[in-house]
Amino acid sequence: MKINTPVSHRPVIEPMLSLINVVFLLLIFFLVVGHISADDHGDLQLLETRHQQVELDIASDDWLYVTQSGECIYHEQTVPLDQFTDLFKPAQAVYIAVDASLTMGKLNQVITRLKQLNITELSLITQLEEKKNR
Numbered sequence: 001m002k003i004n005t006p007v008s009h010r011p012v013i014e015p016m017l018s019l020i021n022v023v024f025l026l027l028i029f030f031l032v033v034g035h036i037s038a039d040d041h042g043d044l045q046l047l048e049t050r051h052q053q054v055e056l057d058i059a060s061d062d063w064l065y066v067t068q069s070g071e072c073i074y075h076e077q078t079v080p081l082d083q084f085t086d087l088f089k090p091a092q093a094v095y096i097a098v099d100a101s102l103t104m105g106k107l108n109q110v111i112t113r114l115k116q117l118n119i120t121e122l123s124l125i126t127q128l129e130e131k132k133n134r
Helices: 014-038 081-087 104-116
Strands: 064-066 072-074 077-079 094-098 122-125
Touching (some): 094 104
16 A cells, blocks of 8 residues: 655754744844943043133244145254254153144154153144124
């Protein structure tokens, strides 16, 4: 006697379907949790900007100017970073005026060199944007 077993045309993926659903739900869960926790920065305080005109106690001739190429000018003379020791004393206040298109990498080299000389009072000179009349 020959018994015909019915051939099923169901795909084999059915046992894997629940596993795929669980993996998909875990993926969505971690995307949502990762996005929420990325906004939490602890006790970070953001900088505040105040548009105030501050009177400086130092003449603009005594400012350290940094050009777009990273060149430093002090008292109208170009000064390499390794000669800062001759110009600045520890605990001296230094006012730095930089070109608007100077990259942070080049400015960081100047600031790092000044900090190596124990100069901790650094002020960055900026220009207030004039309000446009409409």
